[in-house]
Amino acid sequence: MHMADxxxxxxxxxxxxxxxxxxAAYSIKKVQDGLDQKKIPLMGVMGAFxxxxxxxxxxxxxxxxxxxxxxxxxxxxxxxxxxxxxxxASILTIQALFFADGGLLALGSNIFNLGFFTCFLAYPLIxxxxxxxxYSAKRSMIASMVTAVVGLQMGAFGxxxxxxxSGKTELPFNAFVLMMQPIHLAIGIVEGLITAAVVSFxxxxxxxxxxxxxxxxxxxSLSIKKVMIGxxxxxxxxxxxLSWFASSHPDGLEWSMFKTSGRExxxxxxxxxxxxxALQEKTAFLPDYGFKASGNEVQTEEQSENWPxxxxxxxxxxxxxxxxxxxxxxxxxxxxxxxNKTGKKA
Amino acid sequence: MPNIVNAIYNIRQFDELARQDSLIHRLHPLAKLLATLGYxxxxxxxxxxxxxxxLPFLFFPVFxxxxxxxxxxxxLKRLLYIEPMIICVGLLNPLFDRGTTSILGQTMSxxxxxxISIVIKGSLAVTSALLLMATTxxxxxALSLRKLKVPKIFVLQLMLTYxxxxxxxxxxxxxxxxxxxxxxNPKSLKREVWGPMLGxxxxxxxxxxxxxYDAMCLRGFIGEYHTGKNPSPGFADYxxxxxWGTFIAASRAVNLPLWLGNILAGAVK
Numbered sequence: 185m186h187m188a189d190x191x192x193x194x195x196x197x198x199x200x201x202x203x204x205x206x207x208a209a210y211s212i213k214k215v216q217d218g219l220d221q222k223k224i225p226l227m228g229v230m231g232a233f234x235x236x237x238x239x240x241x242x243x244x245x246x247x248x249x250x251x252x253x254x255x256x257x258x259x260x261x262x263x264x265x266x267x268x269x270x271x272x273a274s275i276l277t278i279q280a281l282f283f284a285d286g287g288l289l290a291l292g293s294n295i296f297n298l299g300f301f302t303c304f305l306a307y308p309l310i311x312x313x314x315x316x317x318x319y320s321a322k323r324s325m326i327a328s329m330v331t332a333v334v335g336l337q338m339g340a341f342g343x344x345x346x347x348x349x350s351g352k353t354e355l356p357f358n359a360f361v362l363m364m365q366p367i368h369l370a371i372g373i374v375e376g377l378i379t380a381a382v383v384s385f386x387x388x389x390x391x392x393x394x395x396x397x398x399x400x401x402x403x404x405s406l407s408i409k410k411v412m413i414g415x416x417x418x419x420x421x422x423x424x425x426l427s428w429f430a431s432s433h434p435d436g437l438e439w440s441m442f443k444t445s446g447r448e449x450x451x452x453x454x455x456x457x458x459x460x461x462a463l464q465e466k467t468a469f470l471p472d473y474g475f476k477a478s479g480n481e482v483q484t485e486e487q488s489e490n491w492p493x494x495x496x497x498x499x500x501x502x503x504x505x506x507x508x509x510x511x512x513x514x515x516x517x518x519x520x521x522x523x524n525k526t527g528k529k530a
Numbered sequence: 531m532p533n534i535v536n537a538i539y540n541i542r543q544f545d546e547l548a549r550q551d552s553l554i555h556r557l558h559p560l561a562k563l564l565a566t567l568g569y570x571x572x573x574x575x576x577x578x579x580x581x582x583x584x585l586p587f588l589f590f591p592v593f594x595x596x597x598x599x600x601x602x603x604x605x606l607k608r609l610l611y612i613e614p615m616i617i618c619v620g621l622l623n624p625l626f627d628r629g630t631t632s633i634l635g636q637t638m639s640x641x642x643x644x645x646i647s648i649v650i651k652g653s654l655a656v657t658s659a660l661l662l663m664a665t666t667x668x669x670x671x672a673l674s675l676r677k678l679k680v681p682k683i684f685v686l687q688l689m690l691t692y693x694x695x696x697x698x699x700x701x702x703x704x705x706x707x708x709x710x711x712x713x714x715n716p717k718s719l720k721r722e723v724w725g726p727m728l729g730x731x732x733x734x735x736x737x738x739x740x741x742x743y744d745a746m747c748l749r750g751f752i753g754e755y756h757t758g759k760n761p762s763p764g765f766a767d768y769x770x771x772x773x774w775g776t777f778i779a780a781s782r783a784v785n786l787p788l789w790l791g792n793i794l795a796g797a798v799k
Contacts, residue, residue, distance in 0.1 A: 186615075188615065188616060188619070188652055188655075189570060189573075189574055189651065189652065189655035189656070189659075190574070190616050190619075190620075190648045190649070190651040190652030190655060191619060191648065192574055193574060193575065194571045194572075194574060194575045197571070197574065198571075208684065209681070212681045212683055212684055215683065216683060224683065224686060224687060224690065224743075225690060225739045225742040225743040225746060226736070226739040226743070227687050227690070227691075228686075228687050228689070228690020228691045228693070228694060228739075228742075229690065229691075229694050229698070229735055229736075229738055229739040229742060230735060230736075230739070231687070231690070231691030231694075231695075232690075232691050232692075232693075232694035232695045232697065232698040232699075232735075233698050233731065233732060233735040235691070235695050235698065235699070236534065236695070236698040236699045236701070236702035236731070237702065237728055237731070239533040239534045239537050239699070239702065240533070240534070240702065240706060240719060240727075240728070241533070241717060241718035241719060242718055242719045242721075242724055243716070243717070243718035243719060243720055243721070245721045250717065250718035253728075270683075270684060270687060271687065271691070273684070274684070274687055274688040274691045274692075275691065277688060278668075278688070278691060278692055278695065280659065281659065281662070281663045281668075281671065282540065282541060282544055282663055283540070283608070283611075283612070284608060284609070284612050284656040284657075284659050284660050285612070287570065287652075287655045287656060287659055288566065288567055288570050288655070288659050288662075289567075289570045289571060289574055289655070351578065352574070352578045352644075352647075352648065352651075353578065353619065353620075353622070353623055353644060353648065354578070354623045354626055354627035354640065354641060354644050355619075355622055355623065355626055356626055359622075359626060360622075363622075377721075377724070378724055378728065381724040381725030381728070381729075382724070382725055382728045382729050382732060384725055385725035385726055385728075385729030385730075386729050386732060386733065389729065389733060390733055390736075393733075393736055500791070500795055501788055501791030501792045501794070501795045502582050502787065502788050502791055503582075503791070504790075504791040504794050504795065505582065505786070505787035505788050505789065505790040505791025505792070505794070506582040506585050506787040506791070508787065508790050508791065508794065509585040509586055509588070509786065509787040509790065510585060510588065512589075513585075513588040513589050513592045514592070516589060516592055516593060516596070517592040517593075517595065517596040518596075520593070520596035520597050521596050524552075524596070524597075524599055
């Protein structure tokens, strides 16, 4: 599942963007160091291949339903982790822009969930270990299955954590995990089966493609020690960024506090909220305002987000104002459209 | 399999929209990218119960679509395509959250309130991202990424992927069609042909990459990708970013619909 803009908070989205940018910068450096310029068109065209392959329905034996390819693992196997990660990143970028899969702010999370876990953890630590030096159909099959499943499980868990930290939904952590992980177990098995089928076909038809990918030291090999050090640095960095965001922007933290303390109502004591509330009070210059008339201290604090003043007048104001906003937006579109048309005639 | 044909159509349609000429199309790509990014960040920064306060965020996509002469049809179609996923996750909230909250003086189910908020946020974010693409195009996005100092190698790779998507989609569509004709039009690929079908397309892809690389070398490729356009930002671009930046910041600071409603209510009294 793609992470969506509707579910993410700026803090989590920003932190995941930073993490993704870090991994991408490292990958770019690695790819450049060992470049073989040929790799650039191969990466580009392989990205387009995965894009096309994702559109194909694969019927799942014995179920009557069909599944899809994600592509992260195939890219890691054929291009190596660095080039594979970058290629996955560009596929997801194009999907976010053209098909609105996920969205701009969630793009960082999506690249991380679908690219990082498979290319930098599951592929070097599981796939390469199982396949070893000698290729065999059986080992490749097992390796693809296990790697795809583990990679997707981590990705799905990433989605759960990002959603929970963002606090834009009220889904309990346990229920969300119990829903996401089994779904992605099935998706992972299908991904593994398709990957194994393709790899075994390519191995039979043109083994040199896989050999090249496996032997290419600059692109294919990966020192686990370096990855672990890199990960530790990223974790510290992400944590630092997250906590910085969390302190300046209480959304995510509030949510987790709410969860742990079990309190029904959120109390915003953040100075920015108070300032905003004060600003709103100043802008409320007509005395007849529903919320101003009934506004006690707690309510003014909450107005910045919820506007929960208890009065019938506020309800009317809110609905009328909302309707007016919609009408104004439509009117603006109408006027610009009219101007476009008269402009064309002239 | 209508998926592939749809994807080809969608990409071409957005390509064509991006090639139009309008006030918005003439803006610097970076200005549009920054405005859309800022818009999205502020939009999702609202808390989970925000609903009416989100309505002023409708102005930006409406302006982009109207001034950019982007028809509503393709946008809404794409939105409907993506909406089920947003609605699914949104609908889980009323199931898990049975509490109530007070908004605008009324007691409401907080789960449903979150659902409405998620749907509004999701629709607005998706629409503005699509509008960015429909008014800017891939070349424009690549240009603004370079301006943002994204490494050349990634931008080049992104452009190549984009360039070859329609080529490979057509190739995959032909292979799938040949298969469907011989296999009595199945809805999906049988297990036995997974490897051979995808593998064949993959082998052709690898060979194509070789030919592409050879052709690029013959034309003097040294790691640069030129689009021929390199505009510098003008007054209109600064005005666009500053204007929308101010409007978005103002809507975040003040609940504009409620403010408007109060003025109207006050006037009536």
